[in-house]
Amino acid sequence: MKTVVHTSESRGSANHGWLKSRHTFSFAGYHNPERVHFGALRVLNDDEVDGGQGFGAHPHDNMEIVSIPLQGDLEHKDSTGRNEVIRQGDVQIMSAGTGIQHSEFNHNKGEAVHFLQIWVFPKERNIEPRYEQKAYLAEDRMNKFQTVVSPNGGDALWINQDAEFNLANLDAGTKLTYEVKHPGNGVYVFVLNGELIAANEKLDTRDAVAVTETNSFDIKAKSYAEVLVIEVPMEF
Structure with a gap:
């Protein structure tokens, strides 16, 4: 098993006044050749x-885009005519495929919206653009993994890639074992809140660890913790 820790402080940052953003990977004005x-x-x-x-409104193509509001409500409009509000507890996925334009605004005037936006390279290029969102209950991920994005669909949002997104809220002392679903995939563990040990690495809020070359590893909460676990192909 190989691990690489990315601390919260090591991420790129941008402050545009109305927008404050932290970038785990190179994005816009932040470029790190190792990330x-x-x-x-x-x-x-x-x-x-x-x-x-x-x-x-801005364009995307050939990318799987997942949005997860952590606080507040996000309003989405796109070139298919869709107009939706993504609320805390919801997960949204958009397959940009052959091309789509969309806009994202804070739905509320009086409070900030805090959300994660995650891009995954697709398995199949130039598919018809598609959109899906679903509300997930926090109690359904208490001390267990809740699959919210998967190529298998079902209760999870379908993604055009052999990728899996899982959320878990863990009481202090709880240990879960993550089993890699697709052989050869890597797993990115991102701590939303709290302290935990993942793949033998100590992590705090907004820290992450990239895990490769293993079929399974443990995640143990040192305090109450919330975590997002993203499994993706390493070759695509």
């Missing part, structure tokens, strides 16, 4: 947008 991507995981942005502000 361009982790396998098919290309972007993991930790964004905070002021009330009523947001990103105007």
